[in-house]
């Protein structure tokens with residue numbers, strides 16, 4: 001039987017992974033006319049980008065200085081100092097506006113396209129890739145790297161079935177892609193249905209890179225209490241969140257929470273999830289929700305007593321409904337063991353104390369964080385010690401650059417994670433092109 005010859009294509013720079021980081025890297029790498037390929041396993045680019053910001057794409061964060069921005073990324077943030085100085089939130093906004101998209105800045109510095117459409121962000125990126133004549137190779141699953149003399153020689157690619165024609169055996173067709181420099185931007189492991197299945201990690205480990213163990217980050221919390229499902233969809237714009245472990249109560253801040261069928265979510269919980277994850281162990285861990293953080297307990301007790309004395313004939317559930325969505329008000333009564341139809345005048349002192357306790361310290365037992373299927377980002381990844389912070393070049397393999405979530409970098413919600421992708425995409429693309437000029441072989 002004759003074996004088909006494997007086709008080899010040659011490029012100056014090959015970018016593996018067509019997400020936010022890979023697209024920006026390919027645009028920057030091709031600005032000076034380099035022959036660049038962008039290789040993506042899906043049959044379209046930016047599948048995850050389209051989901052960002054609930055389809056609106058919170059593409060960066062405008063409210064902070066660069067040093068504040070770095071502080072928000074935790075201990076690894078300092079790695080980005082020089083790359084952010086070259087291409088930070090303001091340069092990113094200029095970049096997108098120059099590509100023809102109007103932006104708007106919302107509450108807390110979150111920047112969105114004025115159209116509220118992530119699709120528009122993807123469209124301008126695709127236009128820029130075409131303008132720079134980047135070869136966009138869709139439906140190509142990279143399955144491994146081949147090394148020669150300490151450098152990546154080529155990558156092995158298999159055409160995925162998604163774009164295979166029913167008339168040919170393209171689903172099994174193999175290719176080699178050879179390039180002087182490679183940019184690895186395969187993302188993390190979160191939302192694997194978008195193509196981010198952590199493929200880059202095993203290749204990096206095989207060529208000698210250290211991996212910081214990965215975990216889901218920016219993720220909702222599953223609780224042991226199943227009654228939360230009765231409140232599914234109910235949100236509170238401002239709730240105080242505390243973590244309780246071994247009788248220690250830690251303040252995790254105030255923000256929006258949403259009850260779900262499995263537990264609790266919303267921006268404030270998602271941002272707190274990194275901290276919650278770090279505290280999960282053998283001991284029981286609780287969340288305590290302060291549903292009325294603007295009032296301290298003594299103020300609430302006073303107000304409550306005066307109000308109850310004043311409106312004796314009112315239904316308790318209607319009175320509580322002035323503070324909370326009705327379903328939540330009724331749940332608080334149920335948890336306090338108070339029947340739905342009770343009038344205010346029948347509430348005992350003990351019951352009043354109980355209601356206040358539930359409003360100020362609604363306790364939920366953390367069962368687990370949700371997994372990578374629901375996590376917005378991946379914590380951990382390629383160790384930053386082995387990557388040059390200015391160029392994103394690997395310190396282990398000379399012709400390899402890394403960009404985006406594959407790196408051990410992650411931030412809170414609010415545009416930080418896409419900014420990491422743009423900043424590292426920019427640095428890696430520019431330096432891969434410069435490296436090619438210096439070492440074209």
Ligand SMILES: Cc1cc2nc3c(=O)[nH]c(=O)nc-3n(C[C@H](O)[C@H](O)[C@H](O)COP(=O)(O)OP(=O)(O)OC[C@H]3O[C@@H](n4cnc5c(N)ncnc54)[C@H](O)[C@@H]3O)c2cc1C
Nearest residue numbers: 017019020021041052053058142187195404405415417418
């Ligand atoms: C639901 C959701 C909402 C979000 N909202 C926001 C937001 O509003 N603002 C914000 O800042 N961040 C947001 N994020 C996080 C942000 O989307 C990511 O941090 C960012 O997309 C990471 O970009 P990346 O290019 O590094 O990786 P990805 O976007 O994951 O791209 C990696 C690409 O590589 C491809 N790939 C992987 N393996 C291979 C292979 N073997 N061969 C070929 N191609 C491969 C994948 O198919 C994928 O297209 C959100 C995340 C999620 C899941």
